[in-house]
Amino acid sequence: MKTFMKNPLPHKGISPVIASIILVLIVISLSGAYLVFTGRLASTQTAAAEQQASQVQKLTTTIFSVGDIAGQSVGIENIGSEDLELNSLRVTLDGATVNYTMDGTIEPGQRGTLTLTGLWMFGPGEHALRVSGAAKSDSTTVRVKPNPDELALDMRFNEGGGTTASDFSENNNDGTLKNGTVWSAGKFGTAVSFDGTDDYVTAADSGLPTGNGALSVEAWIKPSVLSGYIVSYGDGVTNGKWFEIQMHGVYGLVVSFGGSGCDILPSGVSIPTNQWRHVVATKPSGSSVVSFYVDGAFVSSASPSSCTINLTPADNLKIGKHPTTGSYFKGLVDEVRIFKATYTPDQLYVLERV
Structure with a gap:
């Protein structure tokens, strides 16, 4: 007895034209995603660079000088182009920290006063006074002396x-x-x-x-x-x-x-x-x-x-x-x-x- 097998289904392939179109679409999609990614990366890098530049600019323009010295007071003049935050300063005598009072800011071209406390800890005589900020310091030699009044x-x-x-x-x-x-x-x-x-x-x-x-x-x-x-x-x-x-x-x-x-x-x-x-x-x-x-x-x-x-x-x-x-x-x-x-x-x- 003869056995007959059914013919398999004919194989239908993708035409070269359709394959080419699909490939082009994939390439376009990947290229778009890459451009979006690189654009965002560039934008982030630009923002970071601008922020860093702004910080550097602020540090280099927030400068000051030590002015008048009288009593327990040290005069500070803001000779920069940015506001000077007084609570960010550090005052030392001979390298040791001196406490001071006065918070707030000094606008460019203006003066402020720091009132020092605890001078009794250093004793009379000459001392190196230094006022330091984020990117600037100024120093002078001062004399600590007993209050001459009475x-x-x-x-x-x-x-x-x-x-x-x-x-x-x-x-x-x-x-x-x-x-x-x-x-x-x-x-x-x-x-x-x-x-x-x-x-x-x-x-x-x-x-x-x-x-x-x-x-x-x-x-x-x-x-x-x-x-x-x-x-x-x-x-x-x-x-x-x-x-x-x-x-x-x-x-x-x-x-x-x-x-x-x-x-x-x-x-x-x-x-x-x-x-x-x-x-x-x-x-x-x-x-x-x-x-x-x-x-x-x-x-x-x-x-x-x-x-x-x-x-x-x-x-x-x-x-x-x-x-x-x-x-x-x-x-x-x-x-x-x-x-x-x-x-x-x-x-x-x-x-x-x-």
Whole structure:
């Protein structure tokens, strides 16, 4: 028996014309996609380049110069063509950052002022002041000095030898190192070192605050023990007629105007031993309220329960000792100043251009 197979379906191919058309369409589609991609890429690159150029232009045109120097203020002039953002600046003295106040902007061609704080940390003398921005800095040499207004005593202890400690105020109350007081490395330069037994510095009391006038006293101290007198002057006997700032074993840093009702105004802060601390006690004229500052920060105020303050210089200034009795400070003392005015630590020092 014969078997018959059906003929397969005939194969129908794509005509060359249609294939060519399809190929052309694919090429056109791919070319269009490529052009869109490259166009977007070029647009992105152009935008990035324009932004970078704008930033570079802004950096090179936002420039300034340090102008006037007075008090705690540094004048800044915008000599560029873009606004100067003051909060973007950095101020340094000898490479160490100095805090300042004033935000906002200075428009091109205009001036602004930065008010510096914390100058007490740097001590008197010449320093390199630099103000830096994003792409520009300007520097100058300045002198940090005690506020000259009402300066009654300015004893820096930088002699480093001999028995004389110079007073740089106009009162010229030079001090004398007594009983073997020695020199030592200080907070700034050298300092005096007291043994706590009989060492002290004495000086004339000409021009020191009297009566119930304004008073500010500052010193850098590095106590070895938590007791002893830092600075004192007055008659040392009559209530209200002498001043003393001291370390107290119970009350920490204290001020006293002497005698019953005038004694022991506590700050409530204890000064650590063998570490440098900047201490300030200040009171307004006609007031018995004493304010205490340690390392630039306000810590407390106190006033005597019953006291008529009438400071009466009588027996020379003492540094490291009670006005009259044998009570002494053990440790290092540096940079002692007395002002006939009420100052906060930031007001104790001012800037001037050298």
